[in-house]
Amino acid sequence: MDHYKTHYNISKNKIIMIMAGLMVGLLVAALDNSIISTAMPRVISNLQGMEYYVWPFTSYMLTSTIAIILFGKLSDIYGRKIIIIFGIILFVITSMLCGFSTNIFELILFRGLQGIGGGILLSLPFILVGEIFSPKERGKYMGILASVFGISSVLGPILGGVITDAVGWRWIFFVNVPVGIAAVIILMYSLPNFKLDGVKKVIDYSGIITFTLALSGLFLALTLARDLNVYPMYEIVGFLIFSAVMFVLFVWAEKRAVEPILPLNLFSNSIFTVSSVENFLASALIFAGIIYVPLFAQNILGMSATNAGLLMIPMLISLTIASNIAGQIISRTGKYKKLAIAEFVITGIGIILLATLNVDSSPYALLAYSTILGLGSGMMYTVFTISVQNSFSLREIGIVTASMQFFRNVGSTVAIPVFGYIVNATLASPSMVNLGQKEALALSIQNVFLASIALAFAGLAIAFFLKEASLNHESSAPEIPGNAVDEAK
Structure with missing residues (x-):
């Protein structure tokens, strides 16, 4: 049977099964926040507690961000298969608990527990791709995985609205159960339990x-x-x-x-440090678009919520396409630095154009500018993950890959309240008194994009410091148990 170019002797059929299982698991976690955002008004109406509106999101983001680093390290100790299966099962169980919540405080608690599973599912698939495939082959598979984020961003709000309207908000959680079970079955059958030798079973x-x-x-x-x-x-x-x-x-x-959850010596590697900062900045930039493009469409251009959602689709499709193209380019050329520079050039152009929008702008301009932003931002998931994976041994690939997702999470988490503060401060400014409500809001959103230009230029400047190491070499694989090798065949 034909075998793909991997670190292990894994058949083509098994590779397809593994990628399908990883994508299904990742899709469940990636869909979660975008689905619940659409359903949240109905949730609050049912459970009460408007003053706690953001807490189900906050509790999930907190625990998922912690879990990304923690379980990335634990997978080094106990094996990738055990941890990812645990993550999916935990996500499924806590999804059911969220669906059965009887008040807002139960939902906040169960969302926090669900975030642990979500954090595992956001990091382990990328770790496994980095471990299974050779450096040059990683690009296209990273691109395929990263495209899940674009797909989930398009489907999430639509599914959230349809499911909530058709069968009720509780089913946005219950729908995770059959999908999660399918992912467990696929990965139980196809995924070898890769374990690293020489890792001490010491919990930090x-x-x-x-x-x-x-x-x-x-x-x-x-x-x-x-x-x-x-x-x-x-x-x-x-x-x-x-x-x-x-x-x-x-x-x-x-x-x-003895076995730190985040070894500080990683930051002595300039590629790791630069990529961490770039992930933070790139994540902040894409969230400027995800949050304020639909707000501008609805409150400034007067579009309906449905049309504002449809307007976002080209942006998210371009993100998906860019991620896949970047992966293919890296696989064929073995180079990634120029793509890192191009990412912030394209993203910067998109942000600059968005900053020119005003009350007289057309929906077509908003669509075009946001699509450019998506093209640049889509490269982030592939370029910087591959750059750090290529700079470390397979023994460290788990924690360095998890760290990239961690800095992406932190970037969006920090950016959202900062952008909100810019909007509120602008609206509260004395200079807004003589403006109409629509003009004042348009100016406040414009200020968010103006502030984002600084982030884009910072990212571009830092990208020139990213060292490029050839991806043509094959890293040596760690020893894995004999039964894992047998399963892989």
Whole structure:
């Protein structure tokens, strides 16, 4: 039987099965937030608690961001297959619990637990692709996986609305159950349990605790900062100080850990450091479009929610196409630096054009400019993941891949309240008094895009410092158990 170019002797049919299982698992997690965002007004109407509207999102984002790093490391110790199967099962069980929630506090709790499974599913598929395939082959498979984010962004809001209207909001969670079960069956059958030799089975409890507390403090501060009129500044500052102290203790713990959850020596590799910063910036930029393009379409151009959603489709399709094309180019050329530079050039052009929009702009201009933004942003998922995977041994591929998804999550989490603050500060400015409501909102959204231009230029400048290592070589695979080799054939 034909075999693909992989680190392991895995048949073509098994590769297809593995990729199908990984894509299904990733799709479930990627769809989750976009589906619930559409259904949330109905959820709040049913469960009550409008003042807690953002907390189901915050609890999920917090635990998923923590889980990305934590379980990326644990998969090094206990094996990829065990962790990803655990992640899918946990996601399915907690999805059912979310669907059975009787009040908003139960939903917040169960969403937090669901986020643990979601974090595993957002990182393990990319780790497995990096581990299974040779450096030059990774590009196209990373592109295929990354396209799931574009697909989920298009389908999520549509499915959320259709399911909520047809059978009720609880089914946006219940629908995860059969899909998750299918992913478990596929991966149980096809995926070998890759395990790394030489990894000590030592849990970094100090690192886990301080890391969790540090991120919790940061996320709470950013969540409260979304509405400075409700929450006093001293509470927000208090959480930020607490977070900073925990980060210092985390660094102290990691320096002394036998098997740190985030080895600090990774940052001595310039490719890892540059790619981490670039992922943070690129994620912030795409979220400027995802959040404010539909807002501009509805509140400034007067489009319906349905038409605003349809207007987003070209942007998200272009993101998907760009991700796949970037992967193919990397696989064929073995180079990625020029693509990193091109990403921020194209993204910057898109952001600059979006910053020119005003109350007299046409929907076609908004569509064209947002599509350009999608083209640039789509390269992020492929380019920087491959660059770091190529810079480290297979023993470290789990944690470095998880770190890229971690910095993407943090980038969007930090950007959302900052952009919200820019909008609120603009609307509260004395210069807005003489403007109409639509003109004032258009100017506030324009200021978000103007601030994003600075992020795009920073990303472009930093991209020139990304070192390029040839992808033509084959990294040596780690030893894996004999039964895993047999399963792979």
